[in-house]
Amino acid sequence: MKVKEAIEKRWSPRAFSNQMIEKQTLKNLLQEAGSAASCFNEQPWHFIVGVKGTETYQKIYDTLVSFNQDWAKTAPVLMLAVSVNEFSKNAKPNPHHRYDLGQSVGFLSLRAMEENIYLHQMAGFDADLAKEKFKMADQAEAVAAIALGHLGDSNQLNDDLKEQESPESPRKPLEDFVFEGEWGKAF
Ligand SMILES: Cc1cc2nc3c(=O)[nH]c(=O)nc-3n(C[C@H](O)[C@H](O)[C@H](O)COP(=O)(O)O)c2cc1C
Numbered sequence: 001m002k003v004k005e006a007i008e009k010r011w012s013p014r015a016f017s018n019q020m021i022e023k024q025t026l027k028n029l030l031q032e033a034g035s036a037a038s039c040f041n042e043q044p045w046h047f048i049v050g051v052k053g054t055e056t057y058q059k060i061y062d063t064l065v066s067f068n069q070d071w072a073k074t075a076p077v078l079m080l081a082v083s084v085n086e087f088s089k090n091a092k093p094n095p096h097h098r099y100d101l102g103q104s105v106g107f108l109s110l111r112a113m114e115e116n117i118y119l120h121q122m123a124g125f126d127a128d129l130a131k132e133k134f135k136m137a138d139q140a141e142a143v144a145a146i147a148l149g150h151l152g153d154s155n156q157l158n159d160d161l162k163e164q165e166s167p168e169s170p171r172k173p174l175e176d177f178v179f180e181g182e183w184g185k186a187f
Contacts, residue, residue: 016149033108075147
């Protein structure tokens with residue numbers, strides 16, 4: 001699959017099928033997510049992976065806000081995307097750690113398309129609770145939760161969410177976000 005195709009195919013479903021994902025597949029995808037660029041090659045990203053039926057899955061699920069719990073329960077895998085906020089070489093703050101984590105998750109979401117695996121990232125979770133539950137290092141910040149799996153049937157969702165379930169999300173036109181000369185002047 002070409003990258004362009006993966007970009008066009010990707011969207012964030014809320015209905016997942018109960019098809020499990022092999023541990024080795026997850027490891028391969030995450031290894032490749034770890035190939036993203038990062039400031040000073042710090043690779044600040046970390047992932048906590050919970051496969052359905054495990055204690056880790058339940059712990060991640062328990063950190064989600066109830067809106068997300070309502071649909072994420074169908075996902076065969078839940079993850080926490082975590083980044084470390086200081087450089088390992090000198091313990092100075094790394095202001096780019098979340099930027100780098102985001103690139104890594106971007107790689108993950110596109111590479112997953114080749115396996116027909118979809119991600120749904122979530123800000124709606126309790127990062128402090130996640131930190132506590134997983135005894136994270138002081139410098140670790142839980143930035144996002146991620147539900148991951150194959151596409152499911154939207155009939156699993158409540159009526160509101162069923163209506164929103166769509167591969168097409170509106171996007172801003174280029175002139176709204178690509179500038180030249182001065183801020184707001186379209187390229
Ligand atoms: C950082 C981040 C946080 C998000 N948080 C949530 C969330 O808590 N709950 C949810 O249902 N969707 C969440 N989303 C999904 C977005 O709403 C979705 O990506 C956006 O509407 C664009 O749709 P698309 O991914 O299908 O293209 C989040 C996405 C990102 C990247």
